[in-house]
Amino acid sequence: xxxxxxxxxxxxGHKGTEAEFGRNAERWGxxxxxxxxxxxxSERDRGLVHLGPAELAKGDVSMEIxxxxxxxxxxxxxRIRRVIQSIFxxxxxxxxxxxxxxxxxxxxxxxxxxxxVELAKFFNRPVSVFDQETNAWYTWQDGEWRAESPVxxxxxxxxxxxxxxxxxxxxxxxxxxxxxxxxxxx
Numbered sequence: 001x002x003x004x005x006x007x008x009x010x011x012x013g014h015k016g017t018e019a020e021f022g023r024n025a026e027r028w029g030x031x032x033x034x035x036x037x038x039x040x041x042s043e044r045d046r047g048l049v050h051l052g053p054a055e056l057a058k059g060d061v062s063m064e065i066x067x068x069x070x071x072x073x074x075x076x077x078x079r080i081r082r083v084i085q086s087i088f089x090x091x092x093x094x095x096x097x098x099x100x101x102x103x104x105x106x107x108x109x110x111x112x113x114x115x116x117v118e119l120a121k122f123f124n125r126p127v128s129v130f131d132q133e134t135n136a137w138y139t140w141q142d143g144e145w146r147a148e149s150p151v152x153x154x155x156x157x158x159x160x161x162x163x164x165x166x167x168x169x170x171x172x173x174x175x176x177x178x179x180x181x182x183x184x185x186x
Contacts, residue, residue: 007181008033010090010158012083013044017100017113017161020170022046024177027184033093035086051086058088084115090158091119096126096150098176100161100169103131103138103145116160126150130161135168137176152180 009025011018013034022044025032032046042048091097097120102110109117109129120127121140128139128150138145162169178184 006154006156007031007152008156010035010094010156011044011160012036012040012086012090013042014163015043016163016165017169017173018159019043020165020173021098021159024173028177028181029185030181035089037086040083040086049089051089055089057085083112087112087116087119087160090160091116091123091125093156094125094158095153095155096128096157098128098130098150098152098157098159098161100130100132100159100165100173102133102162103129107145111162113161116158130169130172132162132166132169135172137172149179150176152176 008031009021010033011021013019013022013036022032022034026046032044034042034044034046034048035051036042036048037051097116099109099113099117101113104110108114117127117129117140126139128137128148129145130137136147137149139148139150140146141148159173
């Protein structure tokens with residue numbers, strides 16, 4: 001039975017964090033929107049939305065700006081560009097952005113996951129990160145990360161994160177759904 005409350009998961013359906021969020025969304029009966037594009041490998045196929053060149057261009061940003069902001073160089077720039085463009089669609093269509101990965105001392109989130117987090121900050125979306133180093137949730141508030149276990153509202157949300165999801169990360173996602181929507185339906 002669908003959970004008819006307006007909570008909709010937006011993700012890219014990638015292996016690891018995004019696929020785990022998708023499995024939980026399906027278990028709780030939530031709608032799922034999975035953004036894909038030519039050449040994209042997704043583990044999830046519920047709610048596929050294919051982004052063509054015109055849609056991807058809406059999320060275009062200079063890779064030099066992304067590299068400078070994230071403090072790293074991205075290899076295979078064209079493939080990464082399309083991923084970054086698709087992350088734009090996840091964030092702008094969501095009220096709350098959740099990520100699983102590693103918080104760095106700089107306050108950034110490690111890897112490509114960090115771009116989704118930075119976009120959420122830029123678009124003034126609530127953003128929460130499960131840090132797999134400390135095994136705790138953090139929410140961005142007043143310009144800093146604060147320990148806080150998030151709750152999903154009855155609004156669209158997006159999930160992004162590492163492909164290297166740990167068991168505590170998987171458990172944190174399940175507990176987030178339970179905290180937000182109650183026990184999983186049978």
